[in-house]
Amino acid sequence: MGREKGLLLLKIAAGIVRVDVGSWDEVIVMAAPAEVVVLAAKRQEDTRQKLVAREIRYDGGFVVCRDVNGVPIAR
Template identity: 40%
Template structure:
């Protein structure tokens, strides 16, 4: 089959894994030189979450706005997107929270996407360790 055949097989495998979707897929491919390469394919839903920009936010619940929770900080109020999770029934106003979130800038404005919300009662997982959203109510 040669190098071209191996390359085509590897590309087909990658394409099949990408089309399969699901949570996370890891593909192992062998090159002709005998070295192994690992390819990690993140689902499309995780594309907007950047693990390298994670920050921890400490504050008090001030309220809710759409699918975002407003958190009171010393410097003001910060909106944190909770995705499909409706947290309005989970926390009372004034509840202290610690939120692990990815920070990005969209159209010149900061945007925070929650991955974990830590509170006195435990931890609410919004996204998994790779940034893929967890379905609301699936836990």
């Protein structure tokens, strides 16, 4: 798992999945195989689909990225 500004990068068998995490700025490094559950909505931007995270659960806890209306939570 890696990170770019505003994105969570998840490495899976099919490739890299980019998830928009809004203003979440924590850096968490997990050793494989780590279990990560992302509650996200799919959004269409031009010709690409984008995953927008609301909540991320991982072995060490969870992070809420957006409120129920999809507004990023300030950190």
